[in-house]
Amino acid sequence: MTVFDTTLTTDERVAALKRTLGDRVIVADDPGYDHARIPWNVAFDQRPLAIVRPETAEEVVEAVRAVAASGLRVAPQSTGHAAGPLADTDLSDVVLLSLAGLRGVTVDADTRTARVLGGSQWNDVLEAAAPHGLTALHGSAGDVSVAGYALNGGLSFYARTHGLAVNAVRSVQLVTADGRLVRASANEDPDLFWAVRGGAGAFGVVVSLEIDLLPYADVFAGMMLWDAARAAEVSHAWAAWTATAPESATTTLRVINFPPMPDLPPFLSGRSVVVIDGAILETDAAASALLEPLRALAPEIDTFTRIPSPELVAVHMDPPGPTPAASVHSVLADLPADAVGAFLAAADVPGLFMTELRHLGGAIAQRPAHAGAVGSVDGAYLAHTLAMVPVPEAMAGADAAVQTGIAMFAPWRADSLVLTFIDGGGVDRDAGFGIAIERLRELKRRFDPSDMFAAAHPV
Numbered sequence: 038m039t040v041f042d043t044t045l046t047t048d049e050r051v052a053a054l055k056r057t058l059g060d061r062v063i064v065a066d067d068p069g070y071d072h073a074r075i076p077w078n079v080a081f082d083q084r085p086l087a088i089v090r091p092e093t094a095e096e097v098v099e100a101v102r103a104v105a106a107s108g109l110r111v112a113p114q115s116t117g118h119a120a121g122p123l124a125d126t127d128l129s130d131v132v133l134l135s136l137a138g139l140r141g142v143t144v145d146a147d148t149r150t151a152r153v154l155g156g157s158q159w160n161d162v163l164e165a166a167a168p169h170g171l172t173a174l175h176g177s178a179g180d181v182s183v184a185g186y187a188l189n190g191g192l193s194f195y196a197r198t199h200g201l202a203v204n205a206v207r208s209v210q211l212v213t214a215d216g217r218l219v220r221a222s223a224n225e226d227p228d229l230f231w232a233v234r235g236g237a238g239a240f241g242v243v244v245s246l247e248i249d250l251l252p253y254a255d256v257f258a259g260m261m262l263w264d265a266a267r268a269a270e271v272s273h274a275w276a277a278w279t280a281t282a283p284e285s286a287t288t289t290l291r292v293i294n295f296p297p298m299p300d301l302p303p304f305l306s307g308r309s310v311v312v313i314d315g316a317i318l319e320t321d322a323a324a325s326a327l328l329e330p331l332r333a334l335a336p337e338i339d340t341f342t343r344i345p346s347p348e349l350v351a352v353h354m355d356p357p358g359p360t361p362a363a364s365v366h367s368v369l370a371d372l373p374a375d376a377v378g379a380f381l382a383a384a385d386v387p388g389l390f391m392t393e394l395r396h397l398g399g400a401i402a403q404r405p406a407h408a409g410a411v412g413s414v415d416g417a418y419l420a421h422t423l424a425m426v427p428v429p430e431a432m433a434g435a436d437a438a439v440q441t442g443i444a445m446f447a448p449w450r451a452d453s454l455v456l457t458f459i460d461g462g463g464v465d466r467d468a469g470f471g472i473a474i475e476r477l478r479e480l481k482r483r484f485d486p487s488d489m490f491a492a493a494h495p496v
């Protein structure tokens with residue numbers, strides 16, 4: 038590789054990049070810049086030095102080599118769902134490598150695996166896997182990328198049975214800081230394979246990954262909804278229910294304050310509701326029996342039933358497209374009655390769109406022997422507060438609201454975080470990496486000695 042000239046100015050570095058990559062380099066003066074830099078979370082006004090949008094593995098290799106030779110940095114980004122945490126990074130010398138055009142999924146039904154290109158989204162996997170009666174450890178939003186979700190942990194509605202999605206990654210093909218396209222797996226470059234499963238974009242640009250699929254053509258799943266006037270009763274009941282719920286059930290509890298909006302169904306517009314949703318990997322009879330105590334609360338809506346597994350991704354009702362939001366989370370060691378009280382108090386904080394508890398534990402808390410840097414989450418529940426940021430000026434208020442809400446859970450906080458739920462800046466990532474952090478740093482120095490890769494969660 039060319040060793041870059043450290044005396045070059047930023048403009049000279051960009052000129053060098055353009056000599057190699059030509060028009061593929063988009064800079065602030067170019068007409069396409071403002072469109073190309075918009076992330077999924079449009080609350081974050083990311084302004085990288087330049088943007089390159091490779092559509093093949095070869096183009097990724099070429100781009101990484103050109104950036105390395107120019108002495109600039111690279112931030113891989115597939116969708117920009119995690120533009121919030123990336124905002125911690127100074128992007129004035131960073132080339133954003135947008136992988137949105139590198140999409141495609143091939144399913145091998147015999148080995149129950151999928152090969153997924155670097156920018157593919159979970160909807161792509163579900164579409165390819167469904168004809169084979171298979172599904173995957175996707176999260177609550179289908180337009181999140183597989184690489185960005187799975188390599189940072191990945192918490193799904195199958196998680197209490199099957200663990201974090203990162204443990205289902207069999208191999209990763211990535212372009213490393215020295216410009217090589219390598220395959221990392223248990224047998225090939227095992228240190229890199231360990232590091233990228235948690236270290237994600239801090240170790241290279243992923244051009245494809247191979248993941249295990251799940252043998253579920255359908256799943257018992259859905260949601261129950263009540264008016265928020267019932268929030269106390271429903272929340273205490275859910276907390277008691279989850280205390281003994283089997284690992285086959287992965288559910289969440291939320292209070293959602295819908296603003297009056299013409300796009301919403303009239304029964305939700307301008308209304309506050311309490312919602313329980315999730316999946317139960319049991320027979321219909323066993324799942325129905327399990328849900329009895331919650332159904333006894335007579336929900337206004339109850340959609341729990343057997344559904345085709347690709348439909349699970351719609352159950353949580355995440356926004357269908359780019360949305361400006363601020364959010365923060367804590368992992369809780371326990372959920373006694375006082376913590377449920379804190380949840381209810383948090384849900385009343387003015388300005389919050391949503392206050393959520395996700396049930397952790399089960400396989401989520403068990404680190405498999407073959408795991409990489411991140412393989413489990415130490416904690417029983419995840420508390421999450423979220424506020425909308427309709428205009429940039431609303432960010433300070435949204436931030437204050439989510440922090441006020443989450444502070445209420447302080448007495449029950451565990452000493453861990455879930456990387457995929459770190460949504461804004463200023464959060465200490467070490468709690469997300471846990472005991473892996475020292476080895477991750479050591480491997481970062483080995484695989485990326487000049488810290489060329491800028492990731493949402495720097496190691």
Ligand SMILES: Cc1cc2nc3c(=O)[nH]c(=O)nc-3n(C[C@H](O)[C@H](O)[C@H](O)COP(=O)(O)OP(=O)(O)OC[C@H]3O[C@@H](n4cnc5c(N)ncnc54)[C@H](O)[C@@H]3O)c2cc1C
Pocket residue numbers: 113114115116117118119120123136155156175176177178180181182183184185186189190191192193237238239241242243244355356457458491492493494
């Ligand atoms: C509406 C919504 C719902 C969500 N639901 C869940 C959920 O149910 N469970 C859960 O665990 N998380 C959930 N998340 C969080 C989400 O999983 C993380 O934000 C995740 O990191 C997004 O990945 P992305 O690639 O789409 O985002 P990006 O911002 O594009 O990428 C995030 C980071 O991943 C790395 N990365 C992405 N692609 C590549 C690549 N090809 N090569 C190398 N590095 C790469 C980079 O380090 C990048 O900074 C949700 C987020 C939102 C906004």
